[in-house]
Amino acid sequence: MRENSPGFPSRKSKIRALGYLLVLLLFNLAVQGFAQESPLSLRFTAPGRLAVLIQGIQGQFILNTIDTQAETVSRLELTWPEGLRPANPALKQDQNGRLFAVWEEFGSSSSRIGFGPVSEAGFIRPEALHLPQGGNSLPDLAFDAANGPWLIWDNGHADRHELLARQGQTGQTWVLAGAGAFLAPQVVCDGLGQVWVFWGETSPTRFRILCRVFNGGDWTPPQVMIDAGPFAIQSFRAVLDERGLPWLAWSQHGSPGYAIHALPPRDGLGEARSEGICLASGEGAQHINPDIIWAAGLGPVVTWTRFTGRKGVQCMRILAGGAWSETVAIPGVAAGESVPRAAVAGGRLAVGWRSDGRLAWREFPLLQLSPLPDGSDPWPSDSFFSWWLSRLFPTIINNPDLDESAYIGFGDSITYGVINHEYTPELGYVPRLEAILEENYGLSTVVNSGVGGEITLTGLARIPDVLEEELARYILILEGTNDTIISGYNPDVTVYNLQQMVVLSREFGAFPALGTLLPRFDAAAQPQRIVDINSRIRGLGQTMLLPVVDFYTLFMEYPSADGGVMSLLSEDVKHPSEKGYQFMADKWFEAIRNFPFPPEHVQVSREYDKILFYEKPGNMINWQDNEKITDPTLIRGYRIYRKLRAAEDEDYELIAFVEGTRQHFDTAISTDEVYAYVIATVMTDGVEGACCLPVNF
Numbered sequence: 001m002r003e004n005s006p007g008f009p010s011r012k013s014k015i016r017a018l019g020y021l022l023v024l025l026l027f028n029l030a031v032q033g034f035a036q037e038s039p040l041s042l043r044f045t046a047p048g049r050l051a052v053l054i055q056g057i058q059g060q061f062i063l064n065t066i067d068t069q070a071e072t073v074s075r076l077e078l079t080w081p082e083g084l085r086p087a088n089p090a091l092k093q094d095q096n097g098r099l100f101a102v103w104e105e106f107g108s109s110s111s112r113i114g115f116g117p118v119s120e121a122g123f124i125r126p127e128a129l130h131l132p133q134g135g136n137s138l139p140d141l142a143f144d145a146a147n148g149p150w151l152i153w154d155n156g157h158a159d160r161h162e163l164l165a166r167q168g169q170t171g172q173t174w175v176l177a178g179a180g181a182f183l184a185p186q187v188v189c190d191g192l193g194q195v196w197v198f199w200g201e202t203s204p205t206r207f208r209i210l211c212r213v214f215n216g217g218d219w220t221p222p223q224v225m226i227d228a229g230p231f232a233i234q235s236f237r238a239v240l241d242e243r244g245l246p247w248l249a250w251s252q253h254g255s256p257g258y259a260i261h262a263l264p265p266r267d268g269l270g271e272a273r274s275e276g277i278c279l280a281s282g283e284g285a286q287h288i289n290p291d292i293i294w295a296a297g298l299g300p301v302v303t304w305t306r307f308t309g310r311k312g313v314q315c316m317r318i319l320a321g322g323a324w325s326e327t328v329a330i331p332g333v334a335a336g337e338s339v340p341r342a343a344v345a346g347g348r349l350a351v352g353w354r355s356d357g358r359l360a361w362r363e364f365p366l367l368q369l370s371p372l373p374d375g376s377d378p379w380p381s382d383s384f385f386s387w388w389l390s391r392l393f394p395t396i397i398n399n400p401d402l403d404e405s406a407y408i409g410f411g412d413s414i415t416y417g418v419i420n421h422e423y424t425p426e427l428g429y430v431p432r433l434e435a436i437l438e439e440n441y442g443l444s445t446v447v448n449s450g451v452g453g454e455i456t457l458t459g460l461a462r463i464p465d466v467l468e469e470e471l472a473r474y475i476l477i478l479e480g481t482n483d484t485i486i487s488g489y490n491p492d493v494t495v496y497n498l499q500q501m502v503v504l505s506r507e508f509g510a511f512p513a514l515g516t517l518l519p520r521f522d523a524a525a526q527p528q529r530i531v532d533i534n535s536r537i538r539g540l541g542q543t544m545l546l547p548v549v550d551f552y553t554l555f556m557e558y559p560s561a562d563g564g565v566m567s568l569l570s571e572d573v574k575h576p577s578e579k580g581y582q583f584m585a586d587k588w589f590e591a592i593r594n595f596p597f598p599p600e601h602v603q604v605s606r607e608y609d610k611i612l613f614y615e616k617p618g619n620m621i622n623w624q625d626n627e628k629i630t631d632p633t634l635i636r637g638y639r640i641y642r643k644l645r646a647a648e649d650e651d652y653e654l655i656a657f658v659e660g661t662r663q664h665f666d667t668a669i670s671t672d673e674v675y676a677y678v679i680a681t682v683m684t685d686g687v688e689g690a691c692c693l694p695v696n697f
Helices: 009-019 383-392 429-441 456-470 491-508 527-544 551-556 578-592
Strands: 040-046 049-055 061-067 072-077 086-093 099-106 111-117 135-143 149-157 160-167 173-179 182-189 195-203 206-214 223-227 233-240 246-253 258-263 277-280 286-295 299-308 311-320 341-345 348-355 358-365 403-411 445-450 472-478 511-515 600-611 614-624 635-644 653-658 663-666 675-683
Touching (some): 049 348, 049 358, 061 099, 061 358, 099 135, 111 149, 135 182, 149 182, 173 195, 173 206, 206 233, 277 299, 311 348, 403 429, 403 456, 429 578, 456 491, 472 491, 491 527, 551 578, 614 675, 653 663
Parallel strands (some): 111 135, 403 445, 403 472, 472 511
Antiparallel strands (some): 086 099, 135 149, 149 160, 182 195, 195 206, 286 299, 299 311, 600 614, 614 663, 635 653, 635 675
16 A cells, blocks of 8 residues: 555545545455345234345345244245245235245346245245246236236346236236336336336436336336436335325435435326435435335335445435425444345334344334434535536546556456455466566556455445555456346446446546456356346447456357366356466456556757747647557557646646647747646547646746
């Protein structure tokens, strides 16, 4: 770790203000078990009696029955017909209070869904489902007023996904929507015989929440409930009130992090709204994983996780008497290892979560919780669009305090270094890459900033701290494989988080490069999801003009004569072998050799251009190519930026793009002023590098 330079605190403050998306440890289980996130679902089966369904660390389903008055818990491990390999369960109830489970079943190249009643003996009898070809995932289940089951799910094939709905009693199936990806499909039934289906449609540049309603005869046309534009919706939940009208709560990215919004119903669906009521936001905290529950006789209850620093707190607000309560911290809930979930019955709130791999729970009277002492104010809604536009594609990568010989390896356990579930950072790609760089470029440092089990949402929270602590010029980002195995997976949220990592790196002055996800063949692997995300990562490299190392293709096409892809993976078939880590180091270096390293030996002098009867003064700028650039033919040109020396770094302006020469004569100056110049190299693929150190004249 390096010491900060004397002028650095102002930049540190800037990064905090813009980018602290904050905190760690969300979903962060070590990757020793079957799944990254341990799903948790709970229901009140009677006053004072909770049923909680969790997935154990080895993949088994465990039904916990809690007597909240006696504070006793009975634990029952569910059994399955032989051959099934279920995951990501959710607990549901029919109109008679009978418990059902709905889940995903992962195969080697596809996935299926199933649902069935949970017997008192702990056996789940799956319903016979005939599913379409392709990957079937993200299921949800509800029961209508006649106690008929309704099942919805995502069917994916190639680059196309379809949202399907099936009436369980008749088997009739409808295609409700088609999109590149869906977010959190949900089905809810009201007491009037109507079936509501909500889902998110996402792309790298647009996030929306939509719904359709089945009124007994047909489905209404798709209705856009929320159009968030370019701001990523991390997750959302829907509930119907006592009139059968929908309420929504969602976590939306804005300035500076994720915030919680709620959307009350209105008469008729009408036009889409771009925003609802902001319930929680503000600098210094990130607000994610909302849930919304209807409390009979009171109103909607919204719960979410509020992260500050490394601490997660579960929060709540309730709408009662026409006004929202203050933000309430739910005492004793440890957010971090899993997503806490809540249920309401009889004016009491129950919350369940995982702590140290075990089930934990608390129950409270709804109206006796105290307000959060440091509640935050909403940011102005009109700041969303200008904030996003101004930071999506920075035009200059500049920070003179960064070390030109330092690199950060940023990611999950593959970056940290794991072989066969054993943490072996000394054998990973990081020290191997450092050795290659030192052999070719002299003294170099590659910082290992890998965290085992990390997902991109947590990486996005962590990256500002890493940038500030390490002060490295270059950052190599390889993350997202753990996203593909969590429930509620959505590729566009993953890619949005990667995009924001790139944005924050550039704003800080670090030059980023991305890697595609490695192939994996373990029991939890989702091959189609990996292919899907990798396609989007390649597209991100093209749209944001940054280097991408296609590890997936490089691994999959590794010559069979040399052992093929399996020789590059360790026995756990999801982390590289020693040979694989060396291969990764070699490929990272091949990309680094083509980085647009900043010009060197920049000099500025005063010269005069003789024009007829007078001389026009100007500043002549000369420079040389960086010695690390091994192929100068890949240089397209140079961008030259200028500001008054006393001005802020944000005031640099592009004054010229120069091709075919290493000099520029700047005549648009005042001889009474002192200017600062920086220059960035631009390669033939359009990738612009970090700026050189400023030269004043």
